[in-house]
Amino acid sequence: MTAQSALGPTPEKTVTRLRIEQRMEQPTWLRYASPIILVGAALLVGALLLRLAGANPWFVYRQMFSIAFGSAYGWSDTTIKAVPLIVIGLGVALALRMRLFNVGAEGQFFIGAFMATGVALYILPTNAPAWLMLLAMGLGGFIGGAFWGFIPGILKARLNVNEIITTLMLTYVAVLWNNYWVYGPWSERGFGMTSTFPDNAWMPRFTDYAEQIPALRGMTAHFGIFVAIVLAIVMWILLRSSKWGFEISVIGDNNRAARYAGINLSRNIILVMMISGGFAGLAGMIEVAGVVHRLQERFSPGYGFTAIIIAWLAKLNPLAIIPVAYLFGGLLVGGDAIQPAGVAAMLQGVILFVVVGGEMLLTYRVRLEKVAVAA
Amino acid sequence: MTPAQSKHAHVATIAAGEPWRASDDAPPAVEMRGITKRFPGVIANNQVDFTVKRGEIHALLGENGAGKSTLMNVLAGLYKPSEGTIWIHGERVDFNSPRDAIAAGVGMVHQHFMLVPVQTVAENIFLGVRETPFVLDYKQMAADVRRIGTQYGMPVDPNAKIWQLSVGEQQRVEIIKILYHGAQVLILDEPTAVLTPQETLGLFATLRTMVAQGKTVIFISHKLDEVLSIADRITVLRAGGVAETVFARDVNKVQLASLMVGREVLFRLEKPERAPGEVRLALSAVEALDNKNLPALRKLTLKVHSCEIVGIAGVAGNGQRELAEVICGLRAISGGVIEVCGKTVTNAAPIVMINAGVAYVPEDRSTTGSAPNLSLAENTAIKSYRDEPVGKGMFVKRNTMRTIAGGLIDRFNISAPSTATPVRKLSGGNLQKVILAREISKRPRVLVAAYPTRGLDIGATEAVRKILLDERNDGAAILLISEDLDEIFAIADRIAVLYEGRVMGEFASADADRETIGLMMAGHAADTAHTSPARNPEAAS
Known part of the structure; x- marks a missing residue:
């Protein structure tokens, strides 16, 4: 103190600076609020683009909302879109919990649909009881998707091959494989589709019960939604309370610690990739049995990819996937009604972009700070 | 006058003069006043005053988390203090980067060395020199390195590759590097952790030579014996603040330990005779x-x-x-x-x-x-979840898991807010107790x-x-x-x-x-x- 008096402190002033710093910790409220903030931000950016395109964004959004959620028919149509998104999203979320990026759910979806179609048209007789038919188709779809997940899984487990590349590449194989069958051996008069499934291979729809309950008339949503909800609940329970779910949470957080604790990493990688693929395959079966009733070219508007965003936005929580999938289903249904059709696709892209980018931004915070500077 | 100019003035006097003696009327080598450093949610340093005289070996002693490294990172320009001011050799400084600190004559040897393994000693030392000629004069570089090494009793071969050197030798390279960059004040962060006892003695001799030639050394450590044997003065940090600054000759180990911990510490452990079994x-x-x-x-x-x-x-x-x-x-x-x-x-x-x-x-x-984001309870169970009582059938009983973890918290004296706390929020000591508790409870x-x-x-x-x-x-x-x-x-x-x-x-x-x-x-x-x-x-x- 005394020693430096000769050169003592120089006078100083303070200035206020804007400081951006990383949050050490995401507060709990933000964890729950962030999906809402992000979707809100995405809609705002979308509104800006709509405005630039010369439309009235408020009108467009209101229109889309009322088409998707404004009526019982709207809900029915939205449900149809939501079902595959939920089922695929559950599988993707499971893999992501182990930090496995299954970005090839689209391909697994196609293989599942292919297998289910094979069962319906070529394996089981047309007079098989409906429950047996649907069960066999579901099993076939699951096995097909699981096989498509097994390939990247075993490559990852044994040779540490990056699963992002393998799952994505296998998607192209799956789509083209599907094309081969619908244009070739299974083609209906050379068009890119098979013949229609027999009645016993149709997933029951709400409208099928219109005789008992007239209000259901015209509701084409199918019972796949119940399958989706049951799967979500089962997955939620398994992840939360089973030994296997516990292993997955340890592996997902620190796979070195998991290995150290005696958890078998390879087995879990393969198993999870198979279940993840199996879910996508099952979604493919539900889609052909519930909606399309045949296999055809390009019968998915990219469900397998949209489901990745859904899993992410739902923070990998199986139950949260349901409402998020409905939101995106609504976007698809509402988007069908706007012209040009590209606008809906653009909105989806914007949402994906804002959500992924914004997630990162939310880990920062902005502060005003007073800083002393030497005069 | 800029800090850099003042530094050169000092260099001149030292180089010409007799062995330097610490004196009380010269401006201190380092004066930090009212240093506060906040991290989101944590105050690592709180109103710390820290003064180091020219030509002394000053030990900075404290438990883990006491704020030693943070304070020195502030002094070395790695962190900007939230509050407080620093003078180096009487000159007010405001560091925005380690480069500024080096320019003012302050250099730090970190616990983890920052050397390029495939390059030679001389090349590593020359890295980070600000104004380099277009063509490097390797002979001159090697000669400089050799000269500094001999001057302070740290012989190294300037042409050896880093990967060929022992850890002790690599540490010498780090020290020579900061001396080469003109450091008058050297900060060493737990330098003996990687050394054999003999290497430690060698390092201590080097440090004494350096202060005899007018350098100033700040020595971070949590080892009491070592601090007592090398330091002139000791500043003890506790919980982010200064507990006390003392002359090494005036204190003993027990006093230092109680300053560090804030209570009496016993050094004797009961070790009963046991005949080894099978x-x-x-x-x-x-x-x-x-x-x-x-x-x-x-x-x-x-x-x-x-x-x-x-x-x-x-x-x-x-x-x-x-x-x-x-x-x-x-x-x-x-x-x-x-x-x-x-x-x-x-x-x-x-x-x-x-x-x-x-x-x-x-x-x-x-x-x-450990799995850092999982809770304390989950971490105590990452091996025991398979068996009763935590595991049952295909399920894990979370209530039992929590009860058992609560028991371990009591038995092993783990300080944690609750069994639901993610273990990454625990201090090193408490995390270690969690791991020990888990391993020993089996x-x-x-x-x-x-x-x-x-x-x-x-x-x-x-x-x-x-x-x-x-x-x-x-x-x-x-x-x-x-x-x-x-x-x-x-x-x-x-x-x-x-x-x-x-x-x-x-x-x-x-x-x-x-x-x-x-x-x-x-x-x-x-x-x-x-x-x-x-x-x-x-x-x-």
Whole structure:
């Protein structure tokens, strides 16, 4: 103190600076609020683009909302879109919990649909009881998707091959494989589709019960939604309370610690990739049995990819996937009604972009700070 | 006048003058006043005043988390203080980067060296020099490096590649580097952690030479003996603030320890006699590769008995990690046999080792020993979830898990807000206690503990050592890997010295002597009667 008096402190002033710093910790409220903030931000950016395109964004959004959620028919149509998104999203979320990026759910979806179609048209007789038919188709779809997940899984487990590349590449194989069958051996008069499934291979729809309950008339949503909800609940329970779910949470957080604790990493990688693929395959079966009733070219508007965003936005929580999938289903249904059709696709892209980018931004915070500077 | 100019003025006086004597009327080398450093949610330093005189060795002592490294990172320009001012040699400074600090004559040697392994010593030292000529004069560089080395008693070969050097030599390169960059004030962050006892003595001699020539040294440490033997003055930090600054000659170990911890500390541990029981762990001629596929263990033979702690002494990087990992099934061995309780378990999976009763307290607490984002309760269960009472059928009983974790918190004195706290929020000592609690609650037959007290404060260290002794008294066979000879002498029954993957010699700790062990740690085969040559024929070469 005394020693430096000769050169003592120089006078100083303070200035206020804007400081951006990383949050050490995401507060709990933000964890729950962030999906809402992000979707809100995405809609705002979308509104800006709509405005630039010369439309009235408020009108467009209101229109889309009322088409998707404004009526019982709207809900029915939205449900149809939501079902595959939920089922695929559950599988993707499971893999992501182990930090496995299954970005090839689209391909697994196609293989599942292919297998289910094979069962319906070529394996089981047309007079098989409906429950047996649907069960066999579901099993076939699951096995097909699981096989498509097994390939990247075993490559990852044994040779540490990056699963992002393998799952994505296998998607192209799956789509083209599907094309081969619908244009070739299974083609209906050379068009890119098979013949229609027999009645016993149709997933029951709400409208099928219109005789008992007239209000259901015209509701084409199918019972796949119940399958989706049951799967979500089962997955939620398994992840939360089973030994296997516990292993997955340890592996997902620190796979070195998991290995150290005696958890078998390879087995879990393969198993999870198979279940993840199996879910996508099952979604493919539900889609052909519930909606399309045949296999055809390009019968998915990219469900397998949209489901990745859904899993992410739902923070990998199986139950949260349901409402998020409905939101995106609504976007698809509402988007069908706007012209040009590209606008809906653009909105989806914007949402994906804002959500992924914004997630990162939310880990920062902005502060005003007073800083002393030497005069 | 800029700080840089003032620095050069000092350099001139020092270079011309007689050996420097610390004097009270010159401006202090370092004066930090009212330093506060906040991190989101934490105050690492709170209104710290810290003054270092020219030409003194000033130790900065404190437990982990006391704020030593933060304060020095502020001084070295790595962090900007939230509040407070710094003067270097009487000159007000405001560092925005380590470059500014270097320009003002302040340089820091970090715990983890920042050297490029494939480049030579001279090239590494020349890296970061601001104004370089277009064509480098390698001869001149080498000569400069050699001159500085000789001046301070740190001989190094300027043309050697970094990877060829021992850790001690690499540290010299770091010191020469900051001297070359014009440092008048040298900050050394726990420099002895990586050194053998002999290397430590060498470093101390160097530091004394440096202060005799007018440099100023700040020495960060949590080892009391070392601080007392090297420092002129000692500033003790506790919980982010200054506890006291004292002259080293005026205090003893006990006083320092209580300043550090804030209460009385006992250094004696009860170690009752126990006759070693049956062989629990036996390694014979074990060979294994490290992560770079180079031989890490070379025909290593070792036995650990029930009721026995075997301490592995050695400089880090001589096969300790690989030794621990092969015993726990985390690393495959390429030769030899491992037996646990008489059963051969060579190259068995980790789960087999766990079921055979092998527990492991790994060296990396957060990257191997725990899942950082999972809760304390979950972390205590990552091995026990399979069996009753936590596991039941295909399910995990979370309530039981929490109850058991609560019991461990009490028994092991873990301070944590709750069993739901993610373990990444725990201090190093508490995380270590969680890991120990988990490993010991399974009543292991063999316990491998790698650096169990590294980075822990005195209180936690005491607790951990006591836990290990209790386990040994209850019959466990413990392999203690440590870099701290005091620790090994304090609790081990036998000492094995590890050098380049071999056991250089084994001693009963009662008749072991420090010097012999130190020499063996540096690779000198001892020709004393203490070694039993039959045990390790290769060691003689």
